[in-house]
Amino acid sequence: xxxxxxxxxxxxxxxxxxxxxxxxxxxxxxxxxxxxxxxxxxxxxxxxxxxxxxxxxxxxxxxxxxxxxxxxxxxxxxxxxxxxxxxxxxxxxxxxxxxxxxxxxxxxxxxxxxxxxxxxxxxxxxxxxxxxxxxxxxxxxxxxxxxxxxxxxxx
Numbered sequence: 001x002x003x004x005x006x007x008x009x010x011x012x013x014x015x016x017x018x019x020x021x022x023x024x025x026x027x028x029x030x031x032x033x034x035x036x037x038x039x040x041x042x043x044x045x046x047x048x049x050x051x052x053x054x055x056x057x058x059x060x061x062x063x064x065x066x067x068x069x070x071x072x073x074x075x076x077x078x079x080x081x082x083x084x085x086x087x088x089x090x091x092x093x094x095x096x097x098x099x100x101x102x103x104x105x106x107x108x109x110x111x112x113x114x115x116x117x118x119x120x121x122x123x124x125x126x127x128x129x130x131x132x133x134x135x136x137x138x139x140x141x142x143x144x145x146x147x148x149x150x151x152x153x154x155x
Contacts, residue, residue: 010085017072017092024069024099031106032062047117054113061106068099104135 004012035058038044047055072092079088112128 007085010089013089014085014092017089017096021069021072021092021096021099024096024103025066028062028065028069028099028103028106031110032059032066035059035062035110043117050121051113051116054109054116058106058109058113061102061109065099065102065106068095068102071095100139104132104139107135108132 035055038055072088072095075088075091108128108131111131112124115124115127
């Protein structure tokens, strides 16, 4: 076991958070770019009112997710060399958590929209209801269950 001081631990935490956010940023940016092209397709005019509203909510959610997962980079740029690493790590952690929650909601909404256009509304509702359960199971329940099984608590 290594012994690191508070500054070393904060630096390691910051580096780990940035690596995690890189993965999320790429996916969210691809989703947002795709969503921005949708209104320019021929079939967009065929969407009903609910589908258009869902599209706008999903697009807005994707933009909000982008803002949340990119915010820590902006925080760092604004506060560079001001010895605020603890605040940066805590704020980035909160943004990452909120960004993941928004990504789950946005992905679920996207799934609803695609299922609604391709199949029918009932199946779209089922798919959109199952998706958040999948995200929560993989992103929250599984790691907490692993933590509990190992007997390791919070540091």
